[in-house]
Amino acid sequence: MAGSKFGKMVAIGALAGAVISMFDKGTRASMASSAKKLGADVKYYAKNPDILKWKIQDQTDKYKALYSQFSSDKEYLTDKAAELKELTPTVKGLVDDTKSAFTESKDMLVQAKDEYKDIATKPPQGTDETFVPEKAYEDGSVDGDAAKN
Secondary structure, three states, rough: OOOHHHHHHHHHHHHHHHHHOOOHHHHHHHHHHHHHHHHHHHHHHHHHHHHHHHHHHHHHHHHHHHHHHHHHHHHHHHHHHHHHHHHHHHHHHHHHHHHHHHHHHHHHHHHHHHHHHHHHOOOOOOOOOOOOHHHHHHOOOOOOOOOOO
């Protein structure tokens, strides 16, 4: 029995709220204007049901197109997310491989530089003199007489 009283009391409360709100002159004027517009619309669509049908169909088509667009966008984004999940380990592997290749190249370059320093600082075989490139260019023993020109 409590359920049936609830519905009745809600309806009575809504009716009481509507009656009380009509005491305001602005609300009465607004409601009268809205009722007149609604009445005019009902008369118009009663005389022209094809126009009402066309407007409803147009709105329905717009909502269907919007739903279709959202569905295709969702599918596209889902596919791209799956691709990204698959691609991430591959890209990480490529980055690691590239990093190791550059590290190896750097190590080889440092080693070659150290070897060159060792070769440049040791005296040539059969002499006790250390090779100094600046002196070799000055006395013309390297590149012939290119330094003098």
